[in-house]
Amino acid sequence: MNFFSIAYYTILRNIRDTKSLIQVLLLPIVTILILGTALDGAFAPPNISKTPVCYLNQDSGKTAEQFEAFLNDVKIRELLKLVPVKSYEEGVALINDRRASALIMIPDDFSTGLETGQKARIHVYSSRYGNFRSSIVRNVVDSFINRANAMEAVYKMNLEDVRFDSAEADVIREMPISTSGKIPRAMDYYAVTMLVMIAMYGTLYGVDGFAEDYFVSVGTRIKSSPIRAYEHYAGKAIGVVFTIFSQSIFLILFSKYVFGANWGNNMLTILLIAFSLSVLSTVFGIMLCILTWDQSSASAIANVLIPVFTLLSGGYMKFVIDNQAFNRLRHLIPNYLAQTAIFNNIYGSRTGQSYMIVAAIWAMTLVMFFIAFIAGRRRVQ
Amino acid sequence: MTVRITNLVKRYNELLAVDHLTLNIDQGEIFGLLGPNGAGKTSVINAIMGLIGIDGGEIKIFDKSLNDFEREIKKSIGIVPQDIAVFEDLTAYENLAFFGKLYQLRGDLLKKRVEEALHFTGLWERRKEFPKKYSGGMKRRLNIACALVHQPKLIIMDEPTVGIDPQSRKHIIESVKTLNQKGSTIIYTSHYMEEVEELCTRIAIMDHGRIIALGTKEELTSLIGLEEKVVLGLASVNYTLVDKIKKVAGVKDCVVTDHQVTVISERDKGNLGRIIDCVSDSESEVLSIHMEKPTLEGVFLTLTGRSLRD
Numbered sequence A: 001m002n003f004f005s006i007a008y009y010t011i012l013r014n015i016r017d018t019k020s021l022i023q024v025l026l027l028p029i030v031t032i033l034i035l036g037t038a039l040d041g042a043f044a045p046p047n048i049s050k051t052p053v054c055y056l057n058q059d060s061g062k063t064a065e066q067f068e069a070f071l072n073d074v075k076i077r078e079l080l081k082l083v084p085v086k087s088y089e090e091g092v093a094l095i096n097d098r099r100a101s102a103l104i105m106i107p108d109d110f111s112t113g114l115e116t117g118q119k120a121r122i123h124v125y126s127s128r129y130g131n132f133r134s135s136i137v138r139n140v141v142d143s144f145i146n147r148a149n150a151m152e153a154v155y156k157m158n159l160e161d162v163r164f165d166s167a168e169a170d171v172i173r174e175m176p177i178s179t180s181g182k183i184p185r186a187m188d189y190y191a192v193t194m195l196v197m198i199a200m201y202g203t204l205y206g207v208d209g210f211a212e213d214y215f216v217s218v219g220t221r222i223k224s225s226p227i228r229a230y231e232h233y234a235g236k237a238i239g240v241v242f243t244i245f246s247q248s249i250f251l252i253l254f255s256k257y258v259f260g261a262n263w264g265n266n267m268l269t270i271l272l273i274a275f276s277l278s279v280l281s282t283v284f285g286i287m288l289c290i291l292t293w294d295q296s297s298a299s300a301i302a303n304v305l306i307p308v309f310t311l312l313s314g315g316y317m318k319f320v321i322d323n324q325a326f327n328r329l330r331h332l333i334p335n336y337l338a339q340t341a342i343f344n345n346i347y348g349s350r351t352g353q354s355y356m357i358v359a360a361i362w363a364m365t366l367v368m369f370f371i372a373f374i375a376g377r378r379r380v381q
Numbered sequence B: 001m002t003v004r005i006t007n008l009v010k011r012y013n014e015l016l017a018v019d020h021l022t023l024n025i026d027q028g029e030i031f032g033l034l035g036p037n038g039a040g041k042t043s044v045i046n047a048i049m050g051l052i053g054i055d056g057g058e059i060k061i062f063d064k065s066l067n068d069f070e071r072e073i074k075k076s077i078g079i080v081p082q083d084i085a086v087f088e089d090l091t092a093y094e095n096l097a098f099f100g101k102l103y104q105l106r107g108d109l110l111k112k113r114v115e116e117a118l119h120f121t122g123l124w125e126r127r128k129e130f131p132k133k134y135s136g137g138m139k140r141r142l143n144i145a146c147a148l149v150h151q152p153k154l155i156i157m158d159e160p161t162v163g164i165d166p167q168s169r170k171h172i173i174e175s176v177k178t179l180n181q182k183g184s185t186i187i188y189t190s191h192y193m194e195e196v197e198e199l200c201t202r203i204a205i206m207d208h209g210r211i212i213a214l215g216t217k218e219e220l221t222s223l224i225g226l227e228e229k230v231v232l233g234l235a236s237v238n239y240t241l242v243d244k245i246k247k248v249a250g251v252k253d254c255v256v257t258d259h260q261v262t263v264i265s266e267r268d269k270g271n272l273g274r275i276i277d278c279v280s281d282s283e284s285e286v287l288s289i290h291m292e293k294p295t296l297e298g299v300f301l302t303l304t305g306r307s308l309r310d
């Protein structure tokens, strides 16, 4: 297995390159430490202004009453500003005017449906903009439904009626947006963006690994040996991916155990995302190298692009821009995609979306691979 | 026949780097490729190694076509590239082990071969060091060692002694002889004619992508053996003087370099006095007179009108 030897020596040499290694690992760790502590205030819930929500109750049953009481709870009122409406159309109009982020609607058969064990639904209509705000609403409603289901179960078992008020504290704690709950602290936020950043800086390993074989004399010697080209490149790529991936794992473990950053419960998916990103940056490096056909240009481009990517994806400083074109364009930045996937995985429940994004990262990788492949064929005389 | 090159053509865009070159090298030879910078030596070697695409011609090595048996052929060739080709961040030992593995050497055999190559190039004592710490000469020796681990039948050395001290140079020349005695065929390129003269069984002189002369050292020098070469150091040189000298009976050529005029003429013509007359006629002054025996340098000068080294 020749490519195994090539991979082994590639890794050995990257590990020996302590200068790059320290730079690659120290930079994110220091950034997490500095930004993570300095900007902590920016991430605390008090900064979230109240989310305006329309409310339409068409049901007069007991559960609907309880829900209304729940919404009027002090803690909920800190988060939501309720605007009662008289019809669905009125609510939609308010959303379209951006005066409300969502419409909560309780249909008239809600209470009876719940009591007879049939399907009971509270509808949440949300605006296409401001996903974050509508997710607050959705989470509030979810937590009520969870309560209601639990109560229903208790009721059916003929146990004592559990009064909703007494469970108040629990409800709040369970809500995804309470302080100790799921909103990322600055530390958690930067742990993720810095992980994504160093994985993307892996591009430089891709550039160097490839340039060595094309522009430097050792490449001559390797190509003069009987090794097959694909073995050579596969070995090289595996070595580079492994290097970047190990650095990512190191950063995850370090931030988790030393800084106590929150990486959620689904570590396997996070590793999958980090791995996919390592492959992407390796191929990105190779592509830059082939397109520029010059090691220092390729490195220079990577050294400019990656901080810009990180910046635009909010890697150094979280920001929201209300511009559709920009927000769409952001979805083409690997950093942004990977960050979204990881945040989703830690803070949201939509793991399905994480996998979609992983698929998108691989699709991008494939596109770059083909660009590199085609450009490479034209380069070789 | 170890190497058989027929009508090789290599272009880099407009530049014709190798111009319909035909060359045969026998088993057991130390074959010298001599030529000035840009003559096309490295291009020929890269073509033999299959490292560059060629624009015409055919290459056969060990009587097999390079096109069809590239991998098999490469197993038996060791190359010493002109630019030092070792990993700076692997020790000498690791470098050799790495390249050995590319030739399928494993385990004890790999260890034995690496050890032999390091002893052979005198680097065993410093095998654990990184090449960054090596002197220029030691790096060149490591560059050679990396080509020897797999004990190739054909060793190609592209200017293996560029820019090193006389001691390392001597060491390298001796190792080339030893390798040849052990049975390897060697292709040796250089623009140091002394090395080529000392080592090579046959020599090809290259210029502008073509072979302009080929033979043993004796054969080549006899090409100009019937001629005399006089080098005159002058206070000043002008072109009417060159024209005048060229008209002197027996003079075959006259070449100017700086303040020197090299005159090549038929042997025993007794025309030196007339040449010096020309100098004083043109109001210049002879500062030195030097007569040379035929050398490869002279062969090159005669054939191309230029000096081998710039």
Ligand SMILES: Nc1ncnc2c1ncn2[C@@H]1O[C@H](COP(=O)(O)OP(=O)(O)OP(=O)(O)O)[C@@H](O)[C@H]1O
Pocket: B012, B015, B017, B035, B036, B037, B038, B039, B040, B041, B042, B043, B044, B082, B191
């Ligand atoms: N990759 C390349 N692209 C364009 N031109 C090239 C390339 N490689 C070599 N050349 C040109 O081809 C000619 C022959 O070069 P080559 O390297 O074969 O000469 P050489 O005899 O090895 O010279 P030197 O003694 O300097 O090593 C030179 O004019 C050189 O500039």
Ligand SMILES: [Mg+2]
Pocket: B041, B042, B043, B082, B158
């Ligand atoms: Mg050369």
